[in-house]
Amino acid sequence: MHNSHEGFQKIDSTLQEEQNDGSDSNDGSTETTPDIKYLNIAQAIDEAGGFGLFQLLYVPLIGISFIANGFFIYNLNFLTLLPTLMCPNPDGIGHRVCIDEAAHRKDTFCDENNEFKNGVFIDEDSSRTLINWMSDMNMYCTPSFQISLFGSIFFFGVLFCAIGLRFANKYGRRPALIVGCVITLLCTIGLVFINNAIARYILLFIFGVCFFRNIQSYVLATEICPKKYQLLVCSSIFAFDWIQVAILSVYFMNITRNYIYFFYGAVGVVLIMTICSLFVPESPLFLYEKGKCEIARAVVNKMSLMNGASLHKENWIFDKEELIAYAPSGNLDLVVDKEGRNISSEFKNSGNIELKPLGKGDISFATSGDMSTPAPENAFYQIRTNKQLLFNLIAITACWCCVSFNKYLISFNLKHIGGNIFVNSMLSPIADMIGHLLCVPVQRYTNTRFTFIVSLILAFVFGASLIFVKTVWLIPVLIVFSKIGLASGYSLCYYMTSECFPPLFLAFVFGFTQFLSRAFTILAFPLSELEAPIPMILFSATPIVALSLVIFVKNDQTKRMKGKFEKQESIQLLVDSDSHE
Numbered sequence: 001m002h003n004s005h006e007g008f009q010k011i012d013s014t015l016q017e018e019q020n021d022g023s024d025s026n027d028g029s030t031e032t033t034p035d036i037k038y039l040n041i042a043q044a045i046d047e048a049g050g051f052g053l054f055q056l057l058y059v060p061l062i063g064i065s066f067i068a069n070g071f072f073i074y075n076l077n078f079l080t081l082l083p084t085l086m087c088p089n090p091d092g093i094g095h096r097v098c099i100d101e102a103a104h105r106k107d108t109f110c111d112e113n114n115e116f117k118n119g120v121f122i123d124e125d126s127s128r129t130l131i132n133w134m135s136d137m138n139m140y141c142t143p144s145f146q147i148s149l150f151g152s153i154f155f156f157g158v159l160f161c162a163i164g165l166r167f168a169n170k171y172g173r174r175p176a177l178i179v180g181c182v183i184t185l186l187c188t189i190g191l192v193f194i195n196n197a198i199a200r201y202i203l204l205f206i207f208g209v210c211f212f213r214n215i216q217s218y219v220l221a222t223e224i225c226p227k228k229y230q231l232l233v234c235s236s237i238f239a240f241d242w243i244q245v246a247i248l249s250v251y252f253m254n255i256t257r258n259y260i261y262f263f264y265g266a267v268g269v270v271l272i273m274t275i276c277s278l279f280v281p282e283s284p285l286f287l288y289e290k291g292k293c294e295i296a297r298a299v300v301n302k303m304s305l306m307n308g309a310s311l312h313k314e315n316w317i318f319d320k321e322e323l324i325a326y327a328p329s330g331n332l333d334l335v336v337d338k339e340g341r342n343i344s345s346e347f348k349n350s351g352n353i354e355l356k357p358l359g360k361g362d363i364s365f366a367t368s369g370d371m372s373t374p375a376p377e378n379a380f381y382q383i384r385t386n387k388q389l390l391f392n393l394i395a396i397t398a399c400w401c402c403v404s405f406n407k408y409l410i411s412f413n414l415k416h417i418g419g420n421i422f423v424n425s426m427l428s429p430i431a432d433m434i435g436h437l438l439c440v441p442v443q444r445y446t447n448t449r450f451t452f453i454v455s456l457i458l459a460f461v462f463g464a465s466l467i468f469v470k471t472v473w474l475i476p477v478l479i480v481f482s483k484i485g486l487a488s489g490y491s492l493c494y495y496m497t498s499e500c501f502p503p504l505f506l507a508f509v510f511g512f513t514q515f516l517s518r519a520f521t522i523l524a525f526p527l528s529e530l531e532a533p534i535p536m537i538l539f540s541a542t543p544i545v546a547l548s549l550v551i552f553v554k555n556d557q558t559k560r561m562k563g564k565f566e567k568q569e570s571i572q573l574l575v576d577s578d579s580h581e
Contacts, residue, residue, distance in 0.1 A: 037316035041288040042227060044300045044318065049307020051229045057306070061276040062221040063237045065177060066214050067244065068184050068273055069207065071266040072191060073154055073408075074245050076525075077415050077425060078252065078259065079133045080147045082140065084126035085109060088119040097123070110141035128421065131258040136195045144529045146197075151412060151525030153201050157208020158518040164212025165511050173220040174282045180213025181274040188270045192263045211518075215510065218494065223283040224303070230498075232440050235491045239436035242429035245411075249426035293318045379508035383501075388554055392500045393509065395549035396493070399452070400517035402546035403490045406459065406539050408524040410483065413535045416528070417466065419475040431480040435487025443492065448499055449553060452492040456543040456550075458485025464540040467533040499555040 039047065048054075072079065086095040087109075098109065098120065111117040122140070123129055134140060139147065168176035183206065190203045221237060222230040244266075251262050284303075287296035297318060304311035383389045414424045435455070443451040462482035469478060501509045528535050 036314075037311075038319055039316055040319045041285050041296070044297075044311070044316070045224070045284065045303070046226050047309060047316075048300050048304040048311050049309035050226050052303075052307030052309070054303040054306040055225050055229075055233075058224060058280055059221050059233055059236075062177070062217050062224075062280050063233075063240070064269075064276055065181055065184075065217040065273045066221075066237050067241050068181075068188070068270050069154075069211070069214060070241055070244050071188070071263065071269075072204070072207065073151065074242055074411065074429075075248055076151050077412060077421070078130060078248060080150060081128060081130055081132060081415055081421070082134055082147075083129035084123040085116075086121050086123045095119075095121075114138070114141040116140070127253070127257075129257070130252060131260070133200070133259075137197050137200075139197065145526055148412075148525040148529050149201065150204060151408065152522045154204045154208040155518045155522040155524075157205040158211040158521075159515055160209045161211040161215070162511050162515065163209065165215065165507065168212060168216050169507050172282050173216045173223070173286055174277075174280060176216045177213060177220060177280065178274075178277045180210045180216065181270075181277040183210050184213060185267075185270050185274045188267055192260070192267055208518075211514075215514070220280065220283050223285040224281065224299075231443060231491070231495050234494050235436040235440050238487065238491050239433040242432045244429075246426045246429045249422045253422045253426075288318060379505050380512075383505060383508075389501065389505075392553050392555075393512070395546075395553045396497055396500060396509070397513045397516050398549050399489070399493055399496070399546045400513040401520040402456070402542040403486060403493055404517040404521045405524050406463070406486055406542055407490060408521055409528055409535060409539050410463065410479070410486070412525055413528040413539075414479075416532060416535070417475060417479070418470060419472050424476055424479055427476050427480050428483055431483035432487040435484035436491045438484065439488035439491050442488075443495070448492055448496045448555075449550060452489055452496060452550060453547060455485045455488035455492060456547050458482070459489065460485075460540055460543040460547075463536060463543075467536045467540070496553070496555075500553060 037047075085098040087098040088094075089096055109116055109118075109120045116122075133150075134142075134147075164176055164180060167179070187203045187207045187210070191200055191207075194200065194203070218234065218237060222233050225233050248259075248262055252259075281299050281302070282295070284296040284299040287293070287299065297313065297316075301311060301313050303309075383393055411428065414428065415421050417424060439451055439455065442454070459482050462478045462485070465478050466475065466482070469475060497509060497513065498506060527538060
């Protein structure tokens with residue numbers, strides 16, 4: 001490749017006389033439209049109006065698909081809540097609440113025909129006696145491990161969501177989102193209307209496989225936003241993810257103890273979610289990285305139009321988009337495209353220029369043809385060869401395992417923690433909302449790692465306190481502060497993952513961390529059924545492991561590694577060297 005600066009100097013020298021002598025004749029050609037801008041994807045989204053009408057419309061449309069899992073997984077406390085049982089008093093006079101009502105051991109209350117024995121019966125007047133899956137399928141005498149399987153089978157399905165992630169990496173965020181929403185709608189209908197345990201196990205497994213829908217909705221919602229708003233968008237989506245738990249708590253306390261009407265509404269919400277997915281745009285970042293710059297530019301132009309920004313198809317291009325441009329009469333101070341638009345100095349001085357002959361009269365620019373940015377063929381091998389990135393992968397995976405496991409362990413254990421299950425369940429998502437939103441300003445004024453460490457310490461201190469505190473009014477307070485810390489950590493895990501790895505590795509890293517963390521989370525449901533205080537001891541122990549690793553995480557590798565693995569843009573300068581007329 002020729003030296004670009006020497007080439008320009010040589011051309012300037014050769015053409016100087018022609019430019020001086022023919023200045024009058026070139027006056028007309030200098031009247032061009034404003035400079036065409038040369039932007040990368042982040043700059044384009046920033047200049048397309050920041051966070052405006054486009055984002056206000058499409059982020060909720062995309063984010064609604066994130067909440068579909070919550071109707072069942074987050075509400076398993078209520079769907080699998082066993083009723084209050086009444087046992088005969090030892091003296092045979094009257095009845096009392098069975099001591100073992102939380103566990104409902106089959107051999108204690110049930111006979112071989114799965115019927116209650118020894119005068120045990122259900123207290124129909126108790127607020128904890130709901131019409132739910134247990135009553136639908138007559139699972140009152142079912143062993144606890146079979147009940148916990150409803151949660152575990154979902155996360156077992158999540159282990160296979162990589163199928164959908166590969167589909168998304170090949171065909172795009174939007175097609176994967178649509179496919180995931182359609183399958184989720186069918187599963188939701190089945191879970192509501194089919195009263196069979198085996199069928200519900202299968203549907204929850206498929207529901208878990210469709211978890212790639214959650215990942216794509218999160219990724220798509222953040223990728224259409226400027227970087228400085230991405231953590232806020234991420235946290236807002238998570239904040240409203242658990243809101244249906246609070247709604248269902250109020251529903252059971254004040255409306256009816258029959259779950260079915262609430263879940264008729266859930267079918268309607270998922271139907272709306274599926275319809276909304278048909279209208280969302282593709283991620284411009286995905287299109288940009290795939291080299292589909294024309295389509296990506298159309299998305300950004302629509303974004304700019306809706307946001308009232310100045311970008312439009314006539315005044316900008318991507319930094320790696322194909323472009324043909326000319327220097328009329330060899331005048332390098334005036335480079336225009338075929339529409340007569342000025343080419344900005346950033347484009348002309350991009351630093352990777354090759355000189356070639358073209359023809360007399362004009363000097364033409366063209367970007368190289370194949371500008372796609374393929375991911376590394378073996379991302380794990382590339383990470384493994386870099387010690388810091390490898391440690392980051394181990395530490396981030398531990399953090400994911402911690403927050404994911406604890407998120408579901410404490411949520412599923414709420415029915416066994418003291419106090420009112422409905423009050424605890426109502427306050428829990430409110431605490432999640434506060435935690436998800438509170439981490440945004442703290443992270444902005446400190447940094448991601450520091451905020452994550454503070455979040456885990458908060459979850460650890462108040463979670464460990466639940467082991468010892470028995471005061472009824474204090475239990476909800478401890479749950480709230482513990483879940484604020486846990487929710488903050490969960491939001492920050494997404495953001496910290498993006499910070500600690502180059503963009504080309506993120507698909508692999510998210511897939512790897514999600515696979516292991518969800519595999520670990522499978523244990524949360526059966527472990528939550530163990531005798532107290534074992535579940536909360538486990539809840540307090542896992543943050544210690546994550547904290548001991550995350551303090552050594554570094555995110556400066558991202559910038560250094562990014563240039564190593566991404567394809568370098570190449571701009572060719574074609575210069576007239578013919579001497580004939």
